[in-house]
Amino acid sequence: MKHYDVICIGTGPAGQKGAIQAAKLGRTVAVIEKNPVVGGAQVNTGTIPSKALREAVITLTGADKRNMLGSSYRPKKDVTIADLVGFSQQIIRHEWELIGSQFERNHVDLIWGKAKFVGPNEIVVAGKDGPEHYTADKFLVSVGTRPARPEHIPFNEQTIVTSDELLHLDHIPRTMIVVGGGVIGSEYACIMATLGVRVTLVEGRHQVLGFLDQEIAGAFQYFMRQKGITLRLGEKVESINEVDAENAEVGNSFGGRDRRPDRLVEAKLESGKKLRAEVLLYSVGRQGVCGELGLDAVGIEFDDRERLNVNESYQTNVPHVYAAGDVIGFPALASTSMEQGRRAICHALGVCDVRNYNTELFPYGIYAVPEISMVGKTEEQLTDEGIPYETGIAHYREIARAKLLGDELGMMKMLIHQETHHILGVHIIGAEATELVHIGQAVMALGGTAEFFIDNVFNFPTLAECYKVAAYNGLNKLNHV
Numbered sequence: 001m002k003h004y005d006v007i008c009i010g011t012g013p014a015g016q017k018g019a020i021q022a023a024k025l026g027r028t029v030a031v032i033e034k035n036p037v038v039g040g041a042q043v044n045t046g047t048i049p050s051k052a053l054r055e056a057v058i059t060l061t062g063a064d065k066r067n068m069l070g071s072s073y074r075p076k077k078d079v080t081i082a083d084l085v086g087f088s089q090q091i092i093r094h095e096w097e098l099i100g101s102q103f104e105r106n107h108v109d110l111i112w113g114k115a116k117f118v119g120p121n122e123i124v125v126a127g128k129d130g131p132e133h134y135t136a137d138k139f140l141v142s143v144g145t146r147p148a149r150p151e152h153i154p155f156n157e158q159t160i161v162t163s164d165e166l167l168h169l170d171h172i173p174r175t176m177i178v179v180g181g182g183v184i185g186s187e188y189a190c191i192m193a194t195l196g197v198r199v200t201l202v203e204g205r206h207q208v209l210g211f212l213d214q215e216i217a218g219a220f221q222y223f224m225r226q227k228g229i230t231l232r233l234g235e236k237v238e239s240i241n242e243v244d245a246e247n248a249e250v251g252n253s254f255g256g257r258d259r260r261p262d263r264l265v266e267a268k269l270e271s272g273k274k275l276r277a278e279v280l281l282y283s284v285g286r287q288g289v290c291g292e293l294g295l296d297a298v299g300i301e302f303d304d305r306e307r308l309n310v311n312e313s314y315q316t317n318v319p320h321v322y323a324a325g326d327v328i329g330f331p332a333l334a335s336t337s338m339e340q341g342r343r344a345i346c347h348a349l350g351v352c353d354v355r356n357y358n359t360e361l362f363p364y365g366i367y368a369v370p371e372i373s374m375v376g377k378t379e380e381q382l383t384d385e386g387i388p389y390e391t392g393i394a395h396y397r398e399i400a401r402a403k404l405l406g407d408e409l410g411m412m413k414m415l416i417h418q419e420t421h422h423i424l425g426v427h428i429i430g431a432e433a434t435e436l437v438h439i440g441q442a443v444m445a446l447g448g449t450a451e452f453f454i455d456n457v458f459n460f461p462t463l464a465e466c467y468k469v470a471a472y473n474g475l476n477k478l479n480h481v
């Protein structure tokens with residue numbers, strides 16, 4: 001039976017970075033993967049495929065250039081599912097190769113098969129050549145999550161799907177219902193609407209992306225409606241079924257002729273409304289997979305959503321077994337998962353000088369159309385906490401670079417402490433928001449004030465100019481000028 005210093009279970013971002021970190025510290029390390037490919041949700045079903053689809057849709061439809069080139073601008077007339085899949089597959093293959101070569105270069109053993117604990121320091125891996133046993137001193141459980149699939153929803157992989165199967169549709173539907181206005185539902189609703197699909201989004205709360213600053217969320221909902229998305233807010237889906245539809249030839253949004261499918265999906269809402277569409281995306285959260293890991297053999301408990309509790313060093317209640325990534329819950333992002341995996345392994349291997357990081361400065365990046373990003377507090381949080389602030393606003397229409405990029409609707413809002421002028425939050429909706437936010441994050445992490453943006457020269461023309469404009473705007477308000 002082979003023994004390792006460290007075994008990481010799962011090759012998503014948490015497992016990848018944990019394994020490489022262990023190897024960099026000179027330890028023997030294996031990483032186990034049950035799927036036939038590496039990368040987890042990050043590469044195969046989540047982050048990368050959805051972002052690749054977004055880029056392909058925006059590029060092929062010319063959606064980002066219409067402000068400059070006219071509303072009829074369309075670089076490719078008939079965008080097909082093959083165009084979109086081809087683009088995504090190219091990026092995904094590149095990621096597989098990259099991760100594989102990183103493991104190889106760092107002498108990380110990649111073992112294929114489903115891992116299960118059979119003892120505190122022993123796992124069995126069910127691979128294609130039968131079960132193999134391995135032991136290790138330390139374990140990192142980085143098995144991720146899967147989409148929630150309640151029993152009463154008749155998922156069929158074709159018309160009633162989760163985000164995993166959406167990527168395998170064999171055609172672009174004309175109509176789509178999205179259940180859940182969280183990050184997944186909002187991103188895909190925007191991507192599909194940009195493609196010309198008529199989307200209805202149903203969200204149980206009265207706002208999509210409830211964690212956003214209200215002003216940004218309001219602007220986002222306005223943009224979604226402008227895109228033709230019907231928002232059914234404060235509405236819950238009661239049941240979902242396939243129903244017969246009348247056959248008919250109908251025009252599609254690209255000027256071609258399509259045959260309407262024989263069956264449609266019908267979602268009944270608690271309010272009595274009935275919605276019908278060709279495809280329904282069910283995106284109301286994700287669910288852990290710990291039930292399959294044999295954790296009772298180690299004495300580790302998991303919660304009712306099959307997620308693990310860990311301490312601030314990512315240790316479970318059994319100290320030599322660590323957990324990181326989506327399996328430990330919030331914030332469940334690729335960005336945070338990779339850093340958690342690395343930190344868990346540093347602690348496991350006694351590298352205790354990894355400095356604490358500021359969880360309050362995690363940025364959020366929503367790759368909707370338009371992009372949204374935030375770091376720090378929202379106006380609502382600051383008000384609740386009694387922290388006095390002023391807002392500094394920059395509208396993209398005042399920024400030369402935004403004009404060059406064809407985005408005149410975006411905005412940045414900077415929240416500035418009324419007395420100290422420290423930056424308390426940055427909220428952006430518009431082109432490159434997910435990149436731009438990191439300037440604000442850096443200034444906040446280093447304790448900077450709004451004056452930083454006034455006192456330093458930025459490249460011109462850049463979107464970074466938003467920071468200057470927002471700082472002037474906020475400080476002028478504070479100085480009554």
Ligand SMILES: Cc1cc2nc3c(=O)[nH]c(=O)nc-3n(C[C@H](O)[C@H](O)[C@H](O)COP(=O)(O)OP(=O)(O)OC[C@H]3O[C@@H](n4cnc5c(N)ncnc54)[C@H](O)[C@@H]3O)c2cc1C
Nearest residue numbers: 010012013014034040041042046115144325326333334335
């Ligand atoms: C549609 C979508 C879009 C997203 N977009 C973003 C984004 O833009 N930005 C962002 O930061 N995050 C995004 N996320 C979230 C991100 O994908 C996850 O947070 C991240 O992948 C979690 O990493 P992980 O390592 O914890 O798990 P995962 O990536 O889920 O990987 C877990 C791996 O463990 C393997 N595994 C499970 N059980 C076993 C077992 N018993 N034996 C062996 N292997 C096992 C799985 O096969 C899988 O490969 C998105 C998610 C989705 C679904």
Ligand SMILES: NC(=O)c1ccc[n+]([C@@H]2O[C@H](COP(=O)([O-])OP(=O)(O)OC[C@H]3O[C@@H](n4cnc5c(N)ncnc54)[C@H](O)[C@@H]3O)[C@@H](O)[C@H]2O)c1
Nearest residue numbers: 180181182183184185203204236237283284285332365366
């Ligand atoms: N850009 C990114 O960072 C990114 C992108 C996609 C996904 N993710 C991650 O993936 C995870 C899962 O995302 P998600 O969007 O599936 O989950 P979520 O929990 O973020 O959102 C689910 C939404 O569905 C709503 N809902 C629940 N039941 C409902 C019902 N019956 N009818 C109508 N609405 C209902 C909830 O109110 C909630 O707003 C998140 O943790 C997120 O961090 C991140």
